[in-house]
Amino acid sequence: MQKKKLLMYQFELLFLYIGLLNLRLCASVLSLSSSSLEQGDAGSIRWFREAKNYEGSSDLVDVEYHMGPVLASPISLYIIWYGHWNPVHQATIRDFIYSLSSASSSSSASYPSVSAWWRTVRLYTDQTGSNVTGTIDLSGQFYNFKYSHGADLSRLDVQSIIRNAVTSHPNGLPLDPQSGLYLVLTSIDVQVQDFCRAVCGFHYFTFPNVVGATVPYAWVGHSGAQCPGMCAYPFAWPKDYYGKPPPSTSTGGNNLMRPPNGDPGVDGMISVIAHELAEASTNPLVNAWYAGDDPTAPAEIADMCLGVYGTGGGGGYAGVVSKDSWGNGYNLNGVRGRRYLVQWVWDPVRRRCFGPNALD
Numbered sequence: 001m002q003k004k005k006l007l008m009y010q011f012e013l014l015f016l017y018i019g020l021l022n023l024r025l026c027a028s029v030l031s032l033s034s035s036s037l038e039q040g041d042a043g044s045i046r047w048f049r050e051a052k053n054y055e056g057s058s059d060l061v062d063v064e065y066h067m068g069p070v071l072a073s074p075i076s077l078y079i080i081w082y083g084h085w086n087p088v089h090q091a092t093i094r095d096f097i098y099s100l101s102s103a104s105s106s107s108s109a110s111y112p113s114v115s116a117w118w119r120t121v122r123l124y125t126d127q128t129g130s131n132v133t134g135t136i137d138l139s140g141q142f143y144n145f146k147y148s149h150g151a152d153l154s155r156l157d158v159q160s161i162i163r164n165a166v167t168s169h170p171n172g173l174p175l176d177p178q179s180g181l182y183l184v185l186t187s188i189d190v191q192v193q194d195f196c197r198a199v200c201g202f203h204y205f206t207f208p209n210v211v212g213a214t215v216p217y218a219w220v221g222h223s224g225a226q227c228p229g230m231c232a233y234p235f236a237w238p239k240d241y242y243g244k245p246p247p248s249t250s251t252g253g254n255n256l257m258r259p260p261n262g263d264p265g266v267d268g269m270i271s272v273i274a275h276e277l278a279e280a281s282t283n284p285l286v287n288a289w290y291a292g293d294d295p296t297a298p299a300e301i302a303d304m305c306l307g308v309y310g311t312g313g314g315g316g317y318a319g320v321v322s323k324d325s326w327g328n329g330y331n332l333n334g335v336r337g338r339r340y341l342v343q344w345v346w347d348p349v350r351r352r353c354f355g356p357n358a359l360d
């Protein structure tokens, strides 16, 4: 039993593993004040230097297919809002989900768009030759504003929260093992096991004895009060090291940017949500697309490109992205005039990290 638990735990550890990063760094940045924006620190610099940058080359890595399924049918996405959520923040996140599908974005988003970013994820196929779907429908939302499992959650609690949502009456979500993908989003005051120490989010699949079926799911936390320097980079900078500012760059001043939708924690969540959705779609049962020999600690398609948002990104530099006149950084356009900053993912055809705002 204990062993089994340990194994499960290892499996879950995979995702958004800031495995490339130096965990020590993750020491907390307690609040995002303007002073923390200015301070920055060299620890993170080392952290990012140690992170491998796969933007330009591919010889060292190979994302391989391990015969499992990908999410090839249109995805019914169910959001579970856990805790106390600001409606403005919910709208930012919802609009990002609406921006992913090509059909909806045709109405407004110009290139480089969120749906163009998803096109790289669609390059992954299963053994029948079916690509990851281009359709992600927001099919239901559940509001767990009573913190049914408290404000300090274990990883397994996340599955219990899904169970709670699919068994609630009268406003519960359907249990949808055919096309469902459940996204649990915890509010700013909720702690989750390993959040801010090893992970900003993770994805996995539910256990039938907990939820009633095997369904892929992801969890992402709001890091705004707990560790924006780790989980909302480059809107915040880790500050546990010598108090040095972030490195300046030849192309764009320093790397700190203002969040395009006004909240570092939420704008940081957008990129983590994108990261987890990309990985859940290409590796939903943890037996499809990943790099590395160890299935308990794989590098998935977004892990390979952590911290890379544009050409030249990596090593503590976000890459070439757009900044509006207020200094808000973004690289993708979404529906209704939204702008988002989203990390790149591994492109299996180009064999490098890629996004639609690439200059080459």
Ligand SMILES: *[C@@H]1O[C@H](CO)[C@@H](O)[C@H](O)[C@H]1NC(C)=O
Binding pocket: 119, 122, 123, 124, 125, 131, 348, 349
């Ligand atoms: C499906 O994946 C293959 C292999 O990466 C790619 O050549 C093709 O363009 C993809 N199709 C779509 C619709 O993305």
